Amino acid sequence: MSLHRQLQELAANNKSIKVGLIGAGKFGSMYLSQIPTTPGVQLVGIADLSPAGVKKNLERVGWQDEQSNARSLDDAIKTGQTHISEDWQALVSHPAINVIVECTGHPIAAVDHCLLAFANGKHVVNVTVEADAFCGPLLAQKAKEAGVVYSLAFGDQPALICDLVDWARTCGFPVVAAGRGHKWLPHFSESTPETVWGNYGLTPEQASRGGLNPKMFNSFLDGSKPSIESTAVANATGLSVPSNGLLYPPASVEDIPFVTRPISEGGVLEKKGMVEVISSLEANGRKIPYDIRMGVWVTVEAETDYIKNCFEEYNAHTDPSGRYFTLYKRWHLIGLEVGISVASVALRKEATGVAHCWNADVVATAKRDLKPGELLDGEGGYTVWGKLLPATKSVAMGGLPLGLAHDIKVVRPVKKGQSLCWDDVAVDTNTHAYKIRQELETKFK
Numbered sequence: 001m002s003l004h005r006q007l008q009e010l011a012a013n014n015k016s017i018k019v020g021l022i023g024a025g026k027f028g029s030m031y032l033s034q035i036p037t038t039p040g041v042q043l044v045g046i047a048d049l050s051p052a053g054v055k056k057n058l059e060r061v062g063w064q065d066e067q068s069n070a071r072s073l074d075d076a077i078k079t080g081q082t083h084i085s086e087d088w089q090a091l092v093s094h095p096a097i098n099v100i101v102e103c104t105g106h107p108i109a110a111v112d113h114c115l116l117a118f119a120n121g122k123h124v125v126n127v128t129v130e131a132d133a134f135c136g137p138l139l140a141q142k143a144k145e146a147g148v149v150y151s152l153a154f155g156d157q158p159a160l161i162c163d164l165v166d167w168a169r170t171c172g173f174p175v176v177a178a179g180r181g182h183k184w185l186p187h188f189s190e191s192t193p194e195t196v197w198g199n200y201g202l203t204p205e206q207a208s209r210g211g212l213n214p215k216m217f218n219s220f221l222d223g224s225k226p227s228i229e230s231t232a233v234a235n236a237t238g239l240s241v242p243s244n245g246l247l248y249p250p251a252s253v254e255d256i257p258f259v260t261r262p263i264s265e266g267g268v269l270e271k272k273g274m275v276e277v278i279s280s281l282e283a284n285g286r287k288i289p290y291d292i293r294m295g296v297w298v299t300v301e302a303e304t305d306y307i308k309n310c311f312e313e314y315n316a317h318t319d320p321s322g323r324y325f326t327l328y329k330r331w332h333l334i335g336l337e338v339g340i341s342v343a344s345v346a347l348r349k350e351a352t353g354v355a356h357c358w359n360a361d362v363v364a365t366a367k368r369d370l371k372p373g374e375l376l377d378g379e380g381g382y383t384v385w386g387k388l389l390p391a392t393k394s395v396a397m398g399g400l401p402l403g404l405a406h407d408i409k410v411v412r413p414v415k416k417g418q419s420l421c422w423d424d425v426a427v428d429t430n431t432h433a434y435k436i437r438q439e440l441e442t443k444f445k
Contacts, residue, residue: 003343010040017346018077020091022047022113023104024054026211027127030335031157032060033426036133038339044076044097047088054084057211073097092117098234098346099123101153101338103160107131107378107403114139123345125352127153127337130379133231133386134363134401134434136355138440141280143440152353155337157296158232160329161275162353164166164298165237167327173300176213176262176272176324178239181292182226184279190367192224192382203244219380224402225390227362228274228379234360236353237389240274241360245387248279252290253297256326257319260299263323272301275360297328358444362386363399363419370414376425395441398422 010016017040024046032359035043046068048054058068070076070083072096085091092100094114100117102110102124110128117124124143125134132152143150152159157180168175179240183201191199193214197207200221207214219225226246234241249259249268254276261267269276280291302308302323311318311325318325341352364376364384376383379402386402394401400420409426427434 002303003347004039006036006347007040007343013109016040017099018044019046019099019101019342020044020045020094020097021101021103022088022091023102023127024048024057025103025105025213026216027105027335028101028103029057029061029211030333031103031338031350032058032063036063036067036075041111041342042080042340043082044094045073045083045091047085047086047091048203049086051084051086052379060211063245064248067157072250076124087180088113089116091123093120097122099125099342101127101342102342103127105130106406107134108431108433111135111431111436114150114203115432115436118148118150120145121146121148123149125151125341125345127156127335127338128405129153129158129232130228131227131433132235134403135436136232136235137358138436138443141403142353149349149351150354151341151345151351152214152232152236153332153338154340154344154352155332157332158229158236159341159353160296160332161233161298161328162264164296164327164329165233165239168298168300174272174303174440175237176299176301177269177274177276178233178237178296178298179230179276179278180226180296180297181280181294182248182277183221183281183293184223184226184277185281188221189223189385191218192367193380195218195219196221197430198223215380217380222367222380223377224386226277227386230277230363230388231360232353232355234308235355235357237356238359238394240271241388241390242270242274243277243390243393245389246277248277248429250279250282251289251292252288253328253330254317256292256297256328257299257317257324261319261324284342284351287294290435292328292330294332295328295330296332297326299324300325352360354443358391361394361399362402363389363394363397363407364402365419366414366416368416370410372411374410376405376408376410378402384420391444395444400413400425406439
């Protein structure tokens with residue numbers, strides 16, 4: 001409850017948290033829009049493959065041109081301006097920078113960025129949750145070994161869900177289920193960047209105005225991102241995952257405590273203590289009033305009659321038994337909130353969500369029949385979507401992690417709906433991402 005006060009104290013003493021940002025797309029731009037009004041924070045540098053695109057996005061979010069004209073990182077430190085370049089290695093190795101915000105959305109590159117940042121003593125706020133989904137427990141371990149903090153990004157739903165779970169457990173409640181909302185119908189798993197906007201609910205003009213990436217937004221729609229984010233939550237909180245993928249039960253906010261109960265008690269859960277995603281659409285496509293599409297939630301249980309009576313006395317909305325209660329946040333503001341993570345890791349040395357176990361995995365699953373010679377194009381693309389599975393099941397089947405299904409060749413036929421295995425593709429075994437995944441599998445087997 002004191003982060004803002006601590007930031008003000010830094011500013012009053014002419015000090016600041018010095019931040020490096022890698023990737024200035026939509027999420028990064030949202031964070032950029034908040035930095036000028038956040039005391040005690042200086043964005044020293046931005047590394048991006050398109051410096052011209054960075055300039056355009058800075059103008060879009062309201063920065064003055066002179067704010068980003070530093071000639072070098074050293075010049076930025078002296079002048080308080082920001083340096084823009086393509087050189088991420090220089091950014092993560094500069095001795096004055098305290099925190100790296102990894103915001104590329106490219107999981108294989110993100111692993112490189114995180115590892116070099118750790119080696120240079122930098123805390124990392126990892127927005128690229130796709131990387132956390134396939135090797136988060138090892139990234140967290142390597143950060144700890146380096147004496148730095150690795151964290152999920154507040155504002156993104158996984159960190160917000162972790163926050164709700166932490167609230168519940170700190171209050172003494174057992175967590176029955178936790179998760180996010182989503183607009184979901186089963187055929188969305190076949191969506192491509194060409195069909196995304198109509199299904200998502202935006203016009204192409206709205207998407208263009210916001211600089212929205214159709215492949216990235218399609219990764220939300222086709223179920224990949226909900227699976228990725230549920231994986232991050234399960235690995236950070238120790239919650240279990242459904243045995244054969246997310247169920248997406250449709251429910252209004254008021255109905256969440258009804259459906260997020262065990263099957264034996266009239267809900268959808270295989271057991272207590274699981275992640276799940278609530279759909280904002282009925283099976284027939286009807287929009288559910290007062291939905292949780294853009295929000296997060298946690299369902300807890302009253303273990304005694306006294307607590308159950310307290311729920312009733314304070315008019316808490318529960319299931320019919322009065323035992324299950326859901327707390328929720330109906331909206332999340334994505335990159336506009338990531339400053340919470342930056343301040344937390346720098347000032348408190350505390351992550352806003354970090355993997356402590358390996359309960360869950362996301363396996364690349366064919367959107368259509370795939371032929372030998374085709375290239376996989378990762379989450380949100382034309383070839384695969386991500387299916388949430390228990391990590392033990394994924395390892396047993398030799399499942400190909402969705403985060404590694406980028407620009408790799410299919411070597412044998414794969415039927416639509418089939419989850420891919422390592423033997424189905426030709427993987428580049430020289431990347432840090434591949435090596436850390438193999439290390440993870442070896443460690444947790």
